[in-house]
Amino acid sequence: MGKRRRVAERRGKRPAVLGGMVTVVVGGAAFGVYALYGGGAAAEDRTATTAADHETPQVRTGPLTAAEVTGTANAFLTSWQQGQIARAAAVTDDAAAATSLLTGYAEDAHITGVTLTPGTPAGGRVPFAVKATVTYKDVTKPLAYDSALTVVRRAADGKPVVDWHASVVHPELADGDTLVTGESGTPPVKAVDREGGELSAAEYPSLGTVLDGLREKYGKKAGGTAGVELRTVRGEASKRKKVSDKTLLELSKGKPGTVRTTLSPTLQAAAERQVASRPRASVVVTRASTGEILAVANSGSFNVAFQGSLAPGSTMKIVTSSLLIEKGLASADKVHPCPKYFTYGGWKFQNDDKFHINGGTFKASFARSCNTAFISQAPRLDNDSLTRQAQQVFGLGMNNWSVGVPTFDGSVPVQSAAPMAASLIGQGGVRMNPLNMASVAATVKSGTFHQPYLVSSEVDGRTLATASRAMSAGTLSQLREMMNYTAAYGTAAQAMSGLGPDFGAKTGSAEVDGQEKPNGWFTAYRGDLAAAGVVQAGGHGGDTAGPIVAALLRMGG
Structure with missing residues (x-):
């Protein structure tokens, strides 16, 4: 008996060989001897074989140790x-x-x-x-x-x-992207502002993605020669999001070609300062009569100003108003309903703080941003009415803008029932960014849609997008009157104070699920400048994006 016990003890101390790795059992615990793994989960996978190993394996649960x-x-x-x-x-x-x-x-x-x-x-x-x-x-x-x-x-x-x-x-890689080192597929570019000064991300932090986009589109056309670099190569998912390739390390410099942009150095510098004062802020300034982009800035790394896809809230009421006026469903100086509530498609809509206006005009409802004044007209509209208005008059939602760098061109999908009603006030499925909404303000100011652009089409002969029709003179006149009234006496008055009389504006607040405060929107024009901004999770547009936009319009240009 004693002999058998000693043999068993000696056998208990023999090393077990698992997958070529030696494991010694001491005091009932297994310790792996290995060169590669540092312990923990990897070591646990190499414990000695027991009878339990032949049972159905148990799925590990609980927090990671x-x-x-x-x-x-x-x-x-x-x-x-x-x-x-x-x-x-x-x-x-x-x-x-x-x-x-x-x-x-x-x-x-x-x-x-x-x-x-x-x-x-x-x-x-x-x-x-x-x-x-x-x-x-x-x-x-x-x-x-x-x-x-x-x-x-x-x-x-x-x-x-x-x-x-x-x-x-x-x-810097998203799933599907890869890394490549070699002669760059596109030569570097020297981007310059409208006055010939060089633009750099060091001086203008918001322009990092813009400069990447300019190189991708114009590197081979601007007359430069390629260098050697380590760069990202975007996969299909990134390409669908219009994310440009990015240089991560330059091994040898190429010779850059020069690309002239429409950016104003003074407005760009001012825009950078404005967005730096608020987190998640973005702004765009354009010239209304031409579509030239004079400034673009973001306080974050993603170019929300050009590529964002956000519900624009009540700034969309500019487009909706043009539709209602054209269809004879509203008129600036005529009495228009603004009830406390309006139910459509099973949803009950209300105004901010549940206000209502008794016997007020459509202009008053626009200036105070009465939601129900617009929702109440949903039963008299076709499901595609707003979509066609946005496309045909404002050039939105057709994915055909050719700005010079990647952009999101807005989306106004055809919807029905409650989502269609919500789209009239810039919620539902409507998605925009500051570039889109600056263009909306510019269309009202100039009287017709001019596609925004950062690089003149004369550089590469590309075709700019156009709208299929313009608003009637009567509709345009009323829309300008309403935006002017809002800038002077409505929700935009505080931000636009002192900028009149040749001005117009519209505020917006867009609710976002799971977000304590709404995204604050503001779009306006003054003279020949049109601008729009958003401060995500900032609150009311007049208090957040409004001061940013107004400060840039005040500079003129």
């Missing part, structure tokens, strides 16, 4: 650093995508000597620093940037894995 997060992150980063792509990809929840991008990182982007240094985890997120070398032919440059990964439980078995996205490899 610190050991699981650090172990998984270390496994991925160590394998990537050592060039063991398949092993690194196996630690993610999308091995195929990870393998493709990590392989391209070395072979297409020519990045070598990678050193990855993890930082302090925060929950499942692990930041890390990247240092490497980019080499193309006889040109070499160091590369350094910060990135992060997130560890999650895999749905199938609960195993901790890296939640795979292209941004893990580089924060």
Whole structure:
């Protein structure tokens, strides 16, 4: 008996070999001996085989432990650093995508000597620093940037894995994008303002994406020669969002060609200062009579001013008013209903603070931004009435603007019932950005739609978008009267104080689900300038976007 016990004890201390890795069981706990993995989840996967291993595996649940997060992150980063792509990809929840991008990182982007240094985890997120070398032919440059990964439980078995996205490899990448080093597909450009001064993102921070767009469109046409660079190459998803390629590292300089823009250096500088004073603010200034874009600025990195897609709120009532006046459903100086509530399509609509106007004119309802004055006309409109008005008169929603850089050209989809009614006040499915709404104000001021542009069509012979018809003289006159009244006495009066008499404006507040305050909108014209701005989650447009727009209109130009 004693002999059998000693044999069993000796057998209990024999090492178990798992997948070529030696594991020693001591005191009932398994400790993995391995060169690559740093412990945690990876080590747990290499414990000694027991009878339980032959049972149906249990799906792990519950929050990730610190050991699981650090172990998984270390496994991925160590394998990537050592060039063991398949092993690194196996630690993610999308091995195929990870393998493709990590392989391209070395072979297409020519990045070598990678050193990855993890930082302090925060929950499942692990930041890390990247240092490497980019080499193309006889040109070499160091590369350094910060990135992060997130560890999650895999749905199938609960195993901790890296939640795979292209941004893990580089924060400038979206899923489907890749990295490439080589002679740039497009030569660099030197963008200049309307007076010939060079435009740079260092001086004008808002112009980063604009300059990228100018290079993409005009690099091959401006007479420059290509250099060597590490750059992003956008995938289909990014292209659909009109995101431009981006240079991440310049290994050797090309010779830039010159592209002249319509931007005003004084207005651009002022616009930068204005948006810097408020978070999530965007603004555009145009010349009403021509469509020239004189300034564009955003306080965030995304170009909301050109590419944003937001409900415009009551600024859309300019377009709706032109429709109602043309159809004889409203007239500026005639009495028009503004009840406290109006129900249509099963939705009950109301005004801000539930106000109502008894016996007031349509102009008064417009100036005070009465929602029900517009909603009440929904039963007398066709489902596509607003869509056709926006397209035919204001040039919106046809995806055919050719500005010179990528833009979103507004969307006014055909809707029915309650969503159609909501679209009359700039909610529902209507989506705009400051460029679109500046163009709306400019159309009222000039009397006809002029497609906004940043680069003259004479540079490349492209065709600018046009509207199929203009408003009648009577409709235009009433619309100008209403916008002028709003700027002088309505919700826009405080912001537009002292800018009259040749001015007009409209405020807007757009509710967003899950957002405490609405997006504040403001669009206006003064003289030959038209502008629009939005402050997301800022509150009422007259108080937020209004001062930004008015300050720029006050400068003239």
